[in-house]
Amino acid sequence: MQRIGVFVCHCGTNIAGTVDVAEIVEMAKPEPGVVHAAEYPYMCSEAGQNMIINAVKEHNLSGVVICSCSPRMHEATFRKAAEKAGLNPYMVEIANIREHCSWIHKDKAEATQKALTLTRAAIAKVQLNSPLFPDESPVTKRALVIGGGIAGIQTALDIADAGFEVDIVESTPSIGGKMAQLDKTFPTLDCAACILTPKMVDASAHENITLYTYSQVDKVEGFVGDFTVTIRKKARSVDFEKCTGCGACSEKCPSKKSPSEFDQGLCTRPAIYTPFAQAVPNVPVIDREACLKFKTGKCGLCETVCAPKAINFEQEDELVERKYGAVVMATGYEPVSLDKFGEYSYDSSPDVITSLEFERLTNAAGPTGGALTRLSDKRKPKSVTFIQCVGSRDVTQRGKAYCSKICCMYTAKHAMLIKEKYPDIEVNIFYIDVRTPGKAFDEFYRRAEDEYGVRYIKGQVGKVIDNGDHLQIQAVDMLDNKKMELQTDMVVLATAIEPVESAKSIATMLTASIDTNNFMTEAHPKLRPVESPTAGVFLSGVCQGPKDIPETVAQAGAAAAKVIGLLVKDKLMSNPCTAKPDELYCNGCSVCENVCPYGAISYEDCEVNDHGVREVRRVAQVNKALCQGCGACAVTCPSGAMDLQGFSNRQIQAEVDAICR
Amino acid sequence: MVYSYYPGCTLKTKAKELDKNARLCAQALGFTLEEVEAWQCCGAVYPMGTDEIATKLPAVRALHAADEKGQSIVTLCSACHHVLKRVNEDMRQDKDLRTKVNNYIAQEEEPYTYNGEANVLHYLEVLRDQVGFDNLAAKVKNPLAGRKIGAYYGCMLLRPSSVMQFDDPENPTIFEDFIKAIGAEPVVYPYRNECCGGYISLKEKEMAEEMAGKIADNALSKGAEVLITACPLCLYNMDKKTGETLPTVYFTEFLAEALGIKEE
Numbered sequence: 001m002q003r004i005g006v007f008v009c010h011c012g013t014n015i016a017g018t019v020d021v022a023e024i025v026e027m028a029k030p031e032p033g034v035v036h037a038a039e040y041p042y043m044c045s046e047a048g049q050n051m052i053i054n055a056v057k058e059h060n061l062s063g064v065v066i067c068s069c070s071p072r073m074h075e076a077t078f079r080k081a082a083e084k085a086g087l088n089p090y091m092v093e094i095a096n097i098r099e100h101c102s103w104i105h106k107d108k109a110e111a112t113q114k115a116l117t118l119t120r121a122a123i124a125k126v127q128l129n130s131p132l133f134p135d136e137s138p139v140t141k142r143a144l145v146i147g148g149g150i151a152g153i154q155t156a157l158d159i160a161d162a163g164f165e166v167d168i169v170e171s172t173p174s175i176g177g178k179m180a181q182l183d184k185t186f187p188t189l190d191c192a193a194c195i196l197t198p199k200m201v202d203a204s205a206h207e208n209i210t211l212y213t214y215s216q217v218d219k220v221e222g223f224v225g226d227f228t229v230t231i232r233k234k235a236r237s238v239d240f241e242k243c244t245g246c247g248a249c250s251e252k253c254p255s256k257k258s259p260s261e262f263d264q265g266l267c268t269r270p271a272i273y274t275p276f277a278q279a280v281p282n283v284p285v286i287d288r289e290a291c292l293k294f295k296t297g298k299c300g301l302c303e304t305v306c307a308p309k310a311i312n313f314e315q316e317d318e319l320v321e322r323k324y325g326a327v328v329m330a331t332g333y334e335p336v337s338l339d340k341f342g343e344y345s346y347d348s349s350p351d352v353i354t355s356l357e358f359e360r361l362t363n364a365a366g367p368t369g370g371a372l373t374r375l376s377d378k379r380k381p382k383s384v385t386f387i388q389c390v391g392s393r394d395v396t397q398r399g400k401a402y403c404s405k406i407c408c409m410y411t412a413k414h415a416m417l418i419k420e421k422y423p424d425i426e427v428n429i430f431y432i433d434v435r436t437p438g439k440a441f442d443e444f445y446r447r448a449e450d451e452y453g454v455r456y457i458k459g460q461v462g463k464v465i466d467n468g469d470h471l472q473i474q475a476v477d478m479l480d481n482k483k484m485e486l487q488t489d490m491v492v493l494a495t496a497i498e499p500v501e502s503a504k505s506i507a508t509m510l511t512a513s514i515d516t517n518n519f520m521t522e523a524h525p526k527l528r529p530v531e532s533p534t535a536g537v538f539l540s541g542v543c544q545g546p547k548d549i550p551e552t553v554a555q556a557g558a559a560a561a562k563v564i565g566l567l568v569k570d571k572l573m574s575n576p577c578t579a580k581p582d583e584l585y586c587n588g589c590s591v592c593e594n595v596c597p598y599g600a601i602s603y604e605d606c607e608v609n610d611h612g613v614r615e616v617r618r619v620a621q622v623n624k625a626l627c628q629g630c631g632a633c634a635v636t637c638p639s640g641a642m643d644l645q646g647f648s649n650r651q652i653q654a655e656v657d658a659i660c661r
Numbered sequence: 662m663v664y665s666y667y668p669g670c671t672l673k674t675k676a677k678e679l680d681k682n683a684r685l686c687a688q689a690l691g692f693t694l695e696e697v698e699a700w701q702c703c704g705a706v707y708p709m710g711t712d713e714i715a716t717k718l719p720a721v722r723a724l725h726a727a728d729e730k731g732q733s734i735v736t737l738c739s740a741c742h743h744v745l746k747r748v749n750e751d752m753r754q755d756k757d758l759r760t761k762v763n764n765y766i767a768q769e770e771e772p773y774t775y776n777g778e779a780n781v782l783h784y785l786e787v788l789r790d791q792v793g794f795d796n797l798a799a800k801v802k803n804p805l806a807g808r809k810i811g812a813y814y815g816c817m818l819l820r821p822s823s824v825m826q827f828d829d830p831e832n833p834t835i836f837e838d839f840i841k842a843i844g845a846e847p848v849v850y851p852y853r854n855e856c857c858g859g860y861i862s863l864k865e866k867e868m869a870e871e872m873a874g875k876i877a878d879n880a881l882s883k884g885a886e887v888l889i890t891a892c893p894l895c896l897y898n899m900d901k902k903t904g905e906t907l908p909t910v911y912f913t914e915f916l917a918e919a920l921g922i923k924e925e
Contacts, residue, residue, distance in 0.1 A: 341831075342829055342830070342831025342832045343831045348832070397823070463831075463851070465851035465852075466851070467851075472851075
C-alpha cells in the first residue's frame, strides 16, 4: 500500500470559485492509502511546492496527488518538487480539476462532486504507480532547416553563428524565398533585395552552413537528437563544381518561352536559367521539360558555349543521407488559387493581378523595369483599385477563415509605391477592416490615407467586369450602405496565403502535427510557440501561421535559440512513459507494429521461458527512443501483452473503477 | 426516358409558351414529361423562415410523388426549380425540418416519409446531361445561324451554388452551350447573372427597371439582339423595361424553332 498525500490547489478563485476545496480535502482523507491531505491557494508557487516537499518528508509519502490545473501546465513543476523531496518524479499524479472541471462548470455542488471523482481516480491510479527511470540518448550536433526563405536563412545563420553545423534544404534553384520577389518592405520602405541578399550571401559563405538548393526531403527516420534524413538533390544538369555562373548558357538558350516562376509568370525565362540575377548559388538549372535537348535530342547550344564544360545532360538525382539532432520547418507559404473566385475575373482579365504579381510589376528588376502598365494594352493606368481579403476571413468552403495578416500592410505599401511614382494615378482600396497592429504600422497606413490621398472604401467587391478599355467594379460601400459602381484600369487582389502544399507531406514524415489549415501546430500556442509537439522539430516563419518579415525574423531567431539549446546538450533524457511488451503474452501478430505511427515496434525471435517451457518465439520489441507513449499499441494488442509504462492497463482500469464507484 | 414534370402556376397562365414548346421539344428529343398529379404551387419564393413547415410542404409532396415513381423531377421555371431543389436539400440536411414535415405527413390520409431522395433536374440540365448538346445539335433541322443571342441566367438557377449545383455561378456556360447547339451565336456579357429585380418590381418599380436596364444595356453593348431566359419573372421584368429594343424570350421557343416544330 502506498502512503499517499493529496494536495488541492485553489488557483486563486479559478478552482476555489467553483469547487469546494475544503470538502475535497476532507473527502480525500478516508480514501485508501491517503495519509495526508492539504489545500493551498497557489500550489505551484514556491511556498506551495515547499509544502509538498515538507509533507513528503514528514509523512514519509510514497505517492503524491495534486488536484490542480492540466498536467500540460504544471506536471513538470510538481514532478521536480517531488524529486527534490527524494521521490521518484513518476510517483506524482495530477487530477485536473481546473480545465476539466471548474472552468467548464457553473454549479458548485456538481463541480465539487466531479472534482472529487477526478481526485479519487488519481488516488486509485497512484496506488499502482511505480518508479520510472528515463534513458539517455546521444545528440547529433547538426541541424536541418527545411526551406530557404528569410525564415530558414535567419534560423540557419543564428544556429551557425553559435558554432553548430546547419544544412538548408530548398526546393527551388536559389535560396531567398518570397522575400526575394518583393519590391519594398513595410513600414520603412527599404528595398527587400537590399536587406535580403547580404543575408543570402552570408548563408552561402558561412563555414557552418551547407546549402542543398533544388533539393527536397525524401525521408526522415529517427527521433530528437538522432534524425536520419534522406535529401534528394534533383539533377541540375549543370556541374556545381565547374560552373562559374557566367550566364552564357542562359543567353544562348533558344528555348525562352517558359513562364518565369520568379516573376509570377509575367514574363518568360530560358530553359537553362537561374531564377533571378542575385540567385544564391549562382548556378543555373536546366528545366528538362522545356529544354530542346531533352525534348528532341537536338540542340545542346549551352554545352557548346559553356567554357568550363559544366553542362551535364546525363546528371541524375542524387540521394544524400545525413544525420541531424534537430529539424526546423521553414517551408513558408503560397498565395491561394483563385479558381473558385470567378467574380474577380482574375482568369479572364489580364488587368486583374495578384499582390505578388504587383510586387514584380513595381520592382525595378521586374519584367517592366518597375513601370506600372496594364498587361492587356501596356497603357499606364489612370486608376488602380486594390481588393483586400480575397479568400481571407472567408468562412465559406472556398476561402480561408483566418486573417492572412500581411495584406493590410502590403496593400497600403503598394498604394504608396504607386503614389510615389505616379501622383496622378487614383488609388482605391476596398477593405473589410484595416488591421495594422505592429510597431509603426498604423502610422504607415494613415500616411497612405492622409498624406497620399489613397481612397479607402469599407466594403466588399461583388464583381469585376472587364469592359476592354477599363474595368468596372460592383461593390457595396458599407459606410454609406449603398451599392456602388466604380470604373478603374487595374485591379490588384490581396490574395490569402496558405502553407505550401509540400508542408503536409514533410510534416507527416516528421510525425509533426498540422492544423485544419495545414499550418504547423505549436507544442503550446502561447508558451512554446516555436516548437512542434514532436520533440526535436522546430517552427520558423509562415509554416506556423501568417506573419510578416519582422515577426518571421524574430521567430526564426527564437527557433534557432531552441535548436541551440538542444544541440549544446551531450545527452538527452528520454520520456520513460513508453510501451513495454510482455513476451510471455505476445503472440507476434504484428497488430501493434501496424498501428504504431512512429515506427517504434519491431519483432525479434527471442528465447522465452513460459512456465518452464523454453522456446524461441517471435515477440514485439519497442525502441524506447522512438516510442512517444501514445498508447495505440497497448489498446490494439489482442492478447494484452503491450502495456504503457505510467499508464498501464491496470492503472487505467483502477481509474475507471474509481470513477464508476 | 420518362420524367416527372412540375410545370408550376405561371406556366399554366402567363408563360404557356414556355411550357408548350418544352413538351413538344421533349417529344422530338425522345424523352417524356409526365406531369405530377395534383401538384400545388411551390410558393414561388424559397421560404427563409425556419419555424414554419407549411410553406415547404407543396414542394415535398411533388418531390415525393416523383420519387415514388422512381423518376427524376424536371422543372422549367427558375423559381420553381429553385424552391424544389432547395427544399429537397433541406429535407436531406435539416434533421429538425425533416422530423417536423414527416410528423405532419404521418397525419395525412396516405402517410409516407420523405428524406430528400428525389433527383431534381432543370430542363436545361436534361438537355446537357441526358440528351447531350452534341445530340441536340445533330437533331437541329433549322439552325438559327447568324442570330446573336444573349443568355440571361438571372440568379435563381445559379445560387446558392453549393445547393443548386447547376453551373459556375460567376462564369456559367450552360446557356451559351445551348445557344451554340441550336446553331446561333452566344453573346457573352458580364451582367448575364445579375438580378433582374425579381419581386421588387411589385413594390419599387423604378429600382427594378434600373436593374433590368443595366442588364439590357450591357447585353446590347456586347451585340446581343435578343435575350433568352428560363424564368417568367425575369422575362416580365426585362420585357417591361426593354421589350422593344431588346426582346426577351423563353429558351424553349428557340429550341422549338431550331427543331422545326414551332407552332405559330
